[in-house]
Amino acid sequence: xxxxxxxxxxxxxxxxxxxxxxxxxxxxxxxxxxxxxxxxxxxxxxxxxxxxxxxxxxxxxxxxxxxxxxxxxxxxxxxxxxxxxxxxxxxxxxxxxxxxxxxxxxxxxxxxxxxxxxxxxxxxxxxxxxxxxxxxxxxxxxxxxxxxxxxxxxxxxxxxxxxxxxxxxxxxxxxxxxxxxxxxxxxxxxxxxxxxxxxxxxxxxxxxxxxxxxxxxxxxxxxxxxxxxxxxxxxxxxxxxxxxxxxxxxxxxxxxxxxxxxxxxxxxxxxxxxxxxxxxxxxxxxxxxxxxxxxxxxxxxxxxxxxxxxxxxxxxxxxxxxxxxxxxxxxxxxxxx
Amino acid sequence: xxxxxxxxxxxxxxxxxxxxxxxxxxxxxxxxxxxxxxxxxxxxxxxxxxxxxxxxxxxxxxxxxxxxxxxxxxxxxxxxxxxxxxxxxxxxxxxxxxxxxxxxxxxxxxxxxxxxxxxxxxxxxxxxxxxxxxxxxxxxxxxxxxxxxxxxxxxxxxxxxxxxxxxxxxxxxxxxxxxxxxxxxxxxxxxxxxxxxxxxxxxxxxxxxxxxxxxxxxxxxxxxxxxxxxxxxxxxx
Numbered sequence: 001x002x003x004x005x006x007x008x009x010x011x012x013x014x015x016x017x018x019x020x021x022x023x024x025x026x027x028x029x030x031x032x033x034x035x036x037x038x039x040x041x042x043x044x045x046x047x048x049x050x051x052x053x054x055x056x057x058x059x060x061x062x063x064x065x066x067x068x069x070x071x072x073x074x075x076x077x078x079x080x081x082x083x084x085x086x087x088x089x090x091x092x093x094x095x096x097x098x099x100x101x102x103x104x105x106x107x108x109x110x111x112x113x114x115x116x117x118x119x120x121x122x123x124x125x126x127x128x129x130x131x132x133x134x135x136x137x138x139x140x141x142x143x144x145x146x147x148x149x150x151x152x153x154x155x156x157x158x159x160x161x162x163x164x165x166x167x168x169x170x171x172x173x174x175x176x177x178x179x180x181x182x183x184x185x186x187x188x189x190x191x192x193x194x195x196x197x198x199x200x201x202x203x204x205x206x207x208x209x210x211x212x213x214x215x216x217x218x219x220x221x222x223x224x225x226x227x228x229x230x231x232x233x234x235x236x237x238x239x240x241x242x243x244x245x246x247x248x249x250x251x252x253x254x255x256x257x258x259x260x261x262x263x264x265x266x267x268x269x270x271x272x273x274x275x276x277x278x279x280x281x282x283x284x285x286x287x288x289x290x291x292x293x294x295x296x297x298x299x300x301x302x303x304x305x306x307x308x309x310x311x312x313x314x315x316x317x318x319x320x321x322x323x324x325x326x327x328x329x330x331x332x333x334x335x336x337x
Numbered sequence: 338x339x340x341x342x343x344x345x346x347x348x349x350x351x352x353x354x355x356x357x358x359x360x361x362x363x364x365x366x367x368x369x370x371x372x373x374x375x376x377x378x379x380x381x382x383x384x385x386x387x388x389x390x391x392x393x394x395x396x397x398x399x400x401x402x403x404x405x406x407x408x409x410x411x412x413x414x415x416x417x418x419x420x421x422x423x424x425x426x427x428x429x430x431x432x433x434x435x436x437x438x439x440x441x442x443x444x445x446x447x448x449x450x451x452x453x454x455x456x457x458x459x460x461x462x463x464x465x466x467x468x469x470x471x472x473x474x475x476x477x478x479x480x481x482x483x484x485x486x487x488x489x490x491x492x493x494x495x496x497x498x499x500x501x502x503x504x505x506x507x508x509x510x511x512x513x514x515x516x517x518x519x520x521x522x523x524x525x526x527x528x529x530x531x532x533x534x535x536x537x538x539x540x541x542x543x544x545x546x547x548x549x550x551x552x553x554x555x556x557x558x559x560x561x562x563x564x565x566x567x568x569x570x571x572x573x574x
Binding site: 194197198201204208211 | 413422427428431432437440442445487
């Protein structure tokens with residue numbers, strides 16, 4: 001029995017807790033991608049860089065707050081800086097729409113044109129972020145480091161294996177739950193939210209009903225910018241902020257949105273956790289876990305790791321290819337790309 | 338002096354950018370009346386509807402509503418003035434529930450529209466029953482009811498229907514026609530395009546037979562049905 005509990009603690013520590021945190025970050029990212037896809041009707045390849053931009057603004061404000069001796073007690077100061085990060089990022093999104101996307105919308109450009117345009121925005125943003133804050137790795141998490149320390153868990157339960165929960169992981173999951181709940185409430189209960197769903201469902205009929213396209217576009221960018229900033233900041237808090245990693249996040253985020261069914265908000269959230277847990281479970285070394293649950297004679301010799309962590313992006317890529325081949329609409333029947 | 342009905346499209350010329358599809362046709366309807374536009378394929382029936390609703394620009398001619406020239410207004414503003422339009426295709430929000438579809442119909446209204454929704458539900462009781470179901474899961478006839486209900490949510494004075502009985506079974510077709518008569522009796526002007534000319538003309542106070550974008554015959558529905566020439570050319574004898 002103790003062996004089994006030890007095995008569970010081990011799995012919790014290395015798979016479930018990190019998977020939940022990473023899944024929440026991907027879910028928020030994918031939700032942003034899916035919203036832009038549903039309402040503005042294109043795949044926004046600049047979303048990863050938008051996350052990076054949002055995290056950067058938040059970090060700059062965090063530093064400014066820290067210099068003035070402001071802190072948020074046990075929680076990271078970055079949470080206090082988040083609203084300003086969001087405001088800055090939404091402004092950036094609106095400016096990019098005003099000076100770039102709007103032109104193509106009026107031209108009624110093909111979705112693939114939009115996609116290429118978003119790649120252009122991607123490069124501009126990635127250059128801007130590196131120019132302002134630099135390409136290095138930065139750790140900006142402060143406050144209490146752990147909600148639960150491994151040693152405390154061991155003392156509490158008397159188990160050999162510890163289960164540690166970082167503050168950033170707790171903050172990530174709680175924030176994601178709140179944000180997702182607010183977004184769903186907004187989309188399903190408010191007049192503006194419903195008009196956005198209507199616009200996404202049937203643009204012509206929405207226009208006939210008196211929905212203003214300019215307002216829908218504005219609100220979509222506001223939501224996309226907000227989600228990107230929150231996702232980017234949470235990811236940076238949990239791991240570290242390095243501009244290049246946000247470019248790499250694009251693949252798992254798109255995989256998550258497409259697995260769930262692109263254009264479908266519930267799908268994006270579910271897809272985020274599917275991709276995160278696939279990545280974590282495939283790259284985890286099960287040796288210690290198996291030692292606890294199998295008889296001694298079966299003890300594995302290798303690490304029992306399906307894939308080295310360097311290849312974790314291959315997991316998203318494989319998921320993406322398999323879904324597009326077998327069920328292109330995704331789990332929740334989103335739109336076909 | 339052209340005949341000025343409550344809603345009147347007068348001497349309309351226009352099309353989709355190329356050659357004019359409408360070659361000077363005139364269509365009008367008064368409150369409480371049913372006007373039906375029939376004609377062979379490609380006669381410009383749907384185009385005339387779109388022109389009257391402002392979904393395509395009219396090169397020449399005018400559209401008036403209650404004496405006011407609305408030729409230059411976009412469709413949204415015509416909705417605000419009391420015109421409702423049910424397109425033939427894509428006329429419901431498939432991913433939204435029946436109730437949400439009706440709410441979207443009332444989007445421009447800022448007052449309490451619950452009583453209007455009750456009226457729609459009493460006109461189409463099946464919608465009340467299925468109010469929480471996504472419209473995309475309903476049958477063709479029920480979707481058509483959602484579409485008409487959606488258009489009624491603004492309490493329009495004119496309701497325009499583009500082939501309301503297309504693609505539904507004969508039983509549903511009869512029911513739809515009954516509902517349309519009921520709506521007209523509440524004082525709403527109904528202007529509709531129909532493929533099924535004979536049945537539509539039977540209920541029509543006014544009938545317009547269009548051929549190549551022009552009015553070929555204009556009379557009451559009954560008179561058109563009685564006209565041997567119309568019968569031979571357009572109603573299959």
